[in-house]
Amino acid sequence: VIGLWSVPLLFALPLALGILSLLATPAWRPRTIFVGLPLLATASIGVLAGLVRDGPSVYALGDWLAPLGINLVLDGLAVGMILMTTLVASLCAVYARVYLRDYPAATSFFWPLLWFLWAGMNGIWLAEDIFNLYVGLEVMGLAAVGMVALRATPQALAAAMRYLLAALLGSLAYLLGVALLYVTYGTLSMAGLHEAATANPTTHVALAMIILGLLLKTALFPLHAWLPPAHGGALTPVSALLSALVIKGSFYILLRMWLVLGPEVTPVFTAQLLGVLGAGAVFYGGWMAWRQHQLKQLVAYSTVAQIGYLFLFFPLVTGTGPEAARLAWDGTLMIVISHALAKGALFLSAGNLILAVGSTQISHLVGISRFRPMSLFSFGLAGISLMGLPPSGGFTGKWLLLHSAILSGQWWWLIVLFLGGLLSAAYIFKVFRMSFREGPQIDRSVTPPLTLDVTALILASLAILIGLTAHLPLFWLRLGSVFGAG
Amino acid sequence: MDWNALILFGVLASSLVASAVIFLLAESRHATRTAFNLAAAVLKLVLVVWIIWGVYRNIDYELRFTIIDGVDFILRADALGMMFVGLSSLLWLFTTIYAVGYLENAPNRSRFFGFFSLCVASTVGIALAGNLFTFLLFYELLTLSTYPLVVHRGTRESLRAGQIYLYYTLGGGALLLFGVVALHVLVGDTEFVPGGSLSGLDPSLYPLLVGIFLMMVIGLGVKAALFPLHAWLPMAMVAPAPVSALLHAVAVVKAGAFGIARLVYDVYGIEFAFSLGLLGPLAVAASITILYGSLRALAQDDLKKRLAFSTISQVSYIILGISLFGPVGTVGGLVHLLHQGLMKITLFFCAGNYAETLGVHKISELDGAGHRMPATSVAFTLGAFGMIGIPPMAGFISKWYLGIGALEAGMTWVLGVLIVSSLLNAAYFLPILYRIWFRRRDRVWCEEKVVGRFETPMWLLLPTLATAAAALIAGLLAGMPFSPLYWAELIVSREYLR
Numbered sequence: 001v002i003g004l005w006s007v008p009l010l011f012a013l014p015l016a017l018g019i020l021s022l023l024a025t026p027a028w029r030p031r032t033i034f035v036g037l038p039l040l041a042t043a044s045i046g047v048l049a050g051l052v053r054d055g056p057s058v059y060a061l062g063d064w065l066a067p068l069g070i071n072l073v074l075d076g077l078a079v080g081m082i083l084m085t086t087l088v089a090s091l092c093a094v095y096a097r098v099y100l101r102d103y104p105a106a107t108s109f110f111w112p113l114l115w116f117l118w119a120g121m122n123g124i125w126l127a128e129d130i131f132n133l134y135v136g137l138e139v140m141g142l143a144a145v146g147m148v149a150l151r152a153t154p155q156a157l158a159a160a161m162r163y164l165l166a167a168l169l170g171s172l173a174y175l176l177g178v179a180l181l182y183v184t185y186g187t188l189s190m191a192g193l194h195e196a197a198t199a200n201p202t203t204h205v206a207l208a209m210i211i212l213g214l215l216l217k218t219a220l221f222p223l224h225a226w227l228p229p230a231h232g233g234a235l236t237p238v239s240a241l242l243s244a245l246v247i248k249g250s251f252y253i254l255l256r257m258w259l260v261l262g263p264e265v266t267p268v269f270t271a272q273l274l275g276v277l278g279a280g281a282v283f284y285g286g287w288m289a290w291r292q293h294q295l296k297q298l299v300a301y302s303t304v305a306q307i308g309y310l311f312l313f314f315p316l317v318t319g320t321g322p323e324a325a326r327l328a329w330d331g332t333l334m335i336v337i338s339h340a341l342a343k344g345a346l347f348l349s350a351g352n353l354i355l356a357v358g359s360t361q362i363s364h365l366v367g368i369s370r371f372r373p374m375s376l377f378s379f380g381l382a383g384i385s386l387m388g389l390p391p392s393g394g395f396t397g398k399w400l401l402l403h404s405a406i407l408s409g410q411w412w413w414l415i416v417l418f419l420g421g422l423l424s425a426a427y428i429f430k431v432f433r434m435s436f437r438e439g440p441q442i443d444r445s446v447t448p449p450l451t452l453d454v455t456a457l458i459l460a461s462l463a464i465l466i467g468l469t470a471h472l473p474l475f476w477l478r479l480g481s482v483f484g485a486g
Numbered sequence: 487m488d489w490n491a492l493i494l495f496g497v498l499a500s501s502l503v504a505s506a507v508i509f510l511l512a513e514s515r516h517a518t519r520t521a522f523n524l525a526a527a528v529l530k531l532v533l534v535v536w537i538i539w540g541v542y543r544n545i546d547y548e549l550r551f552t553i554i555d556g557v558d559f560i561l562r563a564d565a566l567g568m569m570f571v572g573l574s575s576l577l578w579l580f581t582t583i584y585a586v587g588y589l590e591n592a593p594n595r596s597r598f599f600g601f602f603s604l605c606v607a608s609t610v611g612i613a614l615a616g617n618l619f620t621f622l623l624f625y626e627l628l629t630l631s632t633y634p635l636v637v638h639r640g641t642r643e644s645l646r647a648g649q650i651y652l653y654y655t656l657g658g659g660a661l662l663l664f665g666v667v668a669l670h671v672l673v674g675d676t677e678f679v680p681g682g683s684l685s686g687l688d689p690s691l692y693p694l695l696v697g698i699f700l701m702m703v704i705g706l707g708v709k710a711a712l713f714p715l716h717a718w719l720p721m722a723m724v725a726p727a728p729v730s731a732l733l734h735a736v737a738v739v740k741a742g743a744f745g746i747a748r749l750v751y752d753v754y755g756i757e758f759a760f761s762l763g764l765l766g767p768l769a770v771a772a773s774i775t776i777l778y779g780s781l782r783a784l785a786q787d788d789l790k791k792r793l794a795f796s797t798i799s800q801v802s803y804i805i806l807g808i809s810l811f812g813p814v815g816t817v818g819g820l821v822h823l824l825h826q827g828l829m830k831i832t833l834f835f836c837a838g839n840y841a842e843t844l845g846v847h848k849i850s851e852l853d854g855a856g857h858r859m860p861a862t863s864v865a866f867t868l869g870a871f872g873m874i875g876i877p878p879m880a881g882f883i884s885k886w887y888l889g890i891g892a893l894e895a896g897m898t899w900v901l902g903v904l905i906v907s908s909l910l911n912a913a914y915f916l917p918i919l920y921r922i923w924f925r926r927r928d929r930v931w932c933e934e935k936v937v938g939r940f941e942t943p944m945w946l947l948l949p950t951l952a953t954a955a956a957a958l959i960a961g962l963l964a965g966m967p968f969s970p971l972y973w974a975e976l977i978v979s980r981e982y983l984r
Binding site for chain 2: 330367369370373377380384389390391395396399400402403406407414418421422425429432433436437438439441467468469470471474
């Protein structure tokens, strides 16, 4: 019963709160979280409970069956993404409530945008047909662009404009692909496409459009140029939300489409190409991150690099054995989730360090380890996961991917995983090296409010913990997928 | 979870909790921090003694849970692991006492002691790990927790050393990870069992197994400072003395040597490793390192640098013992794991005492130190005699068993290596002793500090004397129950007489 009420609530509630907060006075807008966060947390746990008790299901909105009504998919993957979103976005919201006190102009629009963003993301996770995926993608993308513009400096507006163009172009390409598929097969539903789709030129053109659009939105190398200014230049809680969650939205659609179309339609060549682009992202992003002088730019380029790992999924799952494919699925989702936690933590703690020293320059962090150990500690914990060192979610994910690569005989991906890990160590320790240097003897740095440090620390600790307790989440995520036990 | 698993977890948790509490305590709460730290160290030691007694009576201590399908997190107390745990928890207590004295009035003590405890927790995790996955987990955690200790002083030089340290250890860790995953693909979860678990594999896989072994030995050899992977160790000397002591005697280099022991005995199995022809090259690599380290030590004037090169040489005795096929050689290698720890920590404590009390860092400035600091100098002498292998010090026992083991394994050339290296040990330690005891002081000390009634603060002196006494007793009473030698023989009997 809880499960049934939870599903519509997951996107109706953020939508309603978004509209309500637009109507409310600015002072009341942050207070929407007192309603929103507990209810969304309950609803998320509700769908998880439903999944564990009844197994994966399809939920018909308002009891109207497709093609008239809208079907929502409630499998392990969707529920996993919902829980991830609730967790990360809630902590970012708590952080933002304190952080944005210094930005009175931004705060009044942050809250409506946050709720619309949330509604868009939950819409994507739940959508069963490729058109509603598009709707979710647009809502999420536009809200995200608005959030980047919140800072209202010329640089922020330029970054937002660039982001807007990339987002619109991306969703346009995606929509064209969707239209082609609809014209060819007369269905928009995933299940219908799974039955109907065959390998022919039209399908491949549609697939190419969809992939291109989604790559642009996911900022996969070499289509990443919009990401560092947008993510690195935004207000800290916005950066965290965008890097941790928003880029996963378009990746999620690609992942679903790839599996729905199945091995008959998805070419091995394309899969390998996606892997190669992923490898390029890992190397280029890591290299660029290491070269940055601004802390948040470094973290943003780290996202460019980490996106690369996700795309190793395609070559590892296409044309390989069932065991290698299952490991690739487990590993990729482990990285998706642990990256969300770790990157959220990394941005939030980077924001705290910037608050403490009053500068965005990495070189100004000299000696900060003595005065702000807690902010640095969260940064370090999150860094461990991003470097893929144990014990952390990043490590467990990397382990699974390595396993899958060896099992499928694709040793070249091993090199990507190894060098990528060492590169990320290089840029994470660049920050540490600076902060361990002996600097001023007197504490002149600002103390960030405790809430800011605590939220970052919680996210970072979760990124570590999920590595040690990956068994159960991975089991849930497999429910209802082709890799599930049943 | 049963009681035994809980006690086992307590050994790990005692230093993990200590680390967390120390991080949270304010920098100025020195007394609370010291009290808590020492209490944790003592508690850990009590638990360890309890488990050692249990392992002796063949009681199983195991804690496991599933991380992902086919991969378990396993902590298990066996005789080999408890040897390492015993060493590290004993020396943790002494090093903590020493560090409290050493860092009096120094900044950043909260950070230092927090990572210090984390470092010991990783070492204990390495020792108790029941499979390769768990081992790897703590092995990398050790890298991360020692980095802040190496760069503790925050000078340009120490940051540089930290960077080199990371290059080596993270690179080595990546190779180790590759080996572990590859073995995992071949045989599934590789739990440590005496005699190994690989001998049943298809002979067509043997070349692959040799390759994996090589890769993992390189990964572990970085921490064990095997030539030519040793360069980070002398550089890491810029760290404070207690860190050097811990790195050289307990934590990092020992983790590498212990890992090689696990790999040979409990993953491949010594007989299988011998039949694959892996032990001969390992013995050669260890011998080269032994001679190289000693030769380089001769040329150093900086006391800590000379000790560092001596460590490179001495740790390879352990690896040499592991690579000798036969029970006596194994005893020699394993017992040296303990003996070297006791002797080397004594020497580093002494070097720290000289530096702190007299401001002396160079060997050429040590003239007459024996008259000014007799107790420290006696401890140094005992440690140095042990390193040379003069009876009845602990080092003699190690070398004796290594020599007989080499003869038993039919590798007579190893005997030559042992003799030459003992001569070199003498050549670089005896001149120091000569300067300390027989040269007269003709000028003032570099920066002499007079503190209290004794030659140096008790916090520094007591641990030094305690570890020196332990190194002496380990040699004198080697035939008694629960001596290092006794325990090494117990391990060997469980390994060879399955």
